[in-house]
Amino acid sequence: MKALLLFFLPLMAFAQDTETPKSTEPRLGFMFRKGISIEKYSGNPDGISSENLSPALFTVGGLLVIEREEMNNIYANIDATYLKNSGLIFFGEGAFGLGRRPWQIQLGVAAQYSNLSGGAFQKSAFDHYSLAGFVRPKYFYKFLDTQLEFRYRDISSSEISSTEGITTKIEHQPDRIFRAQLGGTFSIARIFAGYSWYFLGTTAIASKEFGFRINEKLVEQSVLGLTLDLKPMELGLYYYQVFKVDDEEAHLYQAPHFHPDYLVGKRSVFLEAKWLF
């Protein structure tokens, strides 16, 4: 808390009220995202090198924002993430927000599909699709904004091996994710800090010949972010750190997430650029 105050207080001199959306025209945008891993896990899933677990080479996507009136809006984005020598991850998310200043609540859905087979991730634990729903209450106070989020994510089963004529599959029970975030807008800059609690669902790996179970785990992730609003472009820099991973090898099977959450590395930095027209 002390660190957060020291982080925010000097910037309060530049604080301004969070800008209220005024345009009611639909706006389209474009997004580019690139990440680097600062610290990786020591263990790797079978047949997958540490290099393959680096953040995506890049993500490109499109945005749609429709703002009807203050606090009532709709947004959607769809993007494709390219993993070096591995394949693509497609992700889409849409939500609508309702509320009356200073409150807003967003409700949304998200879907993700990984098509990594054929590259470094042949028969991998990472090939799956997922569906998620989320609710995100927000509260605005002067230049500060706070938000909570609860996300429920269901991940499909996938085949991870087929050796000796025996198929091995992995299946996950749904993840539950809680997030809390505090941000402040200071002139063109917005700084935020967030913390996420991932209740990763029980995971089973089984074939006709055996089975192995990884019990539900709580993994935590912090994020510090800085965005600059350079209309029509917005630049963002994010630092992520994952905590409480006590079994790194099991974690990589239980949380095979590259995008939009990057949980297959301990510490990472992402750079994001958005153009909203």
Added chain:
Amino acid sequence: MAILKNFTILLCILTLSCGKTASTTVVIKLKTDTYISNQDSSNHSGGTSLKVSNSGGVEERVVLKLPTGNNDDNYNLDQCLNNLFCTVFFMPLVLLVKILTTCSDATLQPANLTSAVLALDTVDGSSPGSGTIVPELLSRGWYQTVNWTKAHPFSSSGNWLTPGGDLDFSRTFNPNCTSLSSGTCAAGEVKFEMTDYFKSLITTPNSNHFGFILRGVSTLNRVELHSVQTATSSKAPRIIATYTGACSDGSISQPKTTWLSEP
């Protein structure tokens, strides 16, 4: 009159085939095997041969197990998600045997098992010396990617506590081609006596069976054995089990599939 004649013939067959001791031998092929080496961590499970040796500091061991069930991967996934026992490898031993016999089900009961032999064949037809290779029980589960240091890759708990395999010393076995309950080792054959162990498994449904290590008793030049993937199916690792008992229910069974561990 024709019906009466046929009925009489059938009655005679029934009378002749039942009420006396009959023996049935079934061959159960293994489904998964591999070998591990203290010189490399490669995955050998897809190979057509297995290697066992102990010479000059280089040791290779065969890792194999009996087939463990009739449940498919989807059923086992559900079992693991909903069953805490799956925190370790869960291996209910239910051995599938296709029985082609004219005797009744009564013969094929665990109590009637009179012989069970684990049989393998060398690739080049050579015969390793009798008593040079010994099977030992493993005390924990392993995956097909098993190597000298790692039983499975799914968790940091997947490392062997003892490199080369964690062993269960509660039961010991005779080395190859010694004290066999039936038959002998022909040229190229490597056989191990398993009757007592096999009987204990099939009389206790849902027993855990984590498999065997086959290792050289002492110095042993490399022996190469046919694996599950061999092109010569008849030489793949197998259990040869013989059941001897009375055909007690007086009926003639049809060829059928049954589960030996079921009552």
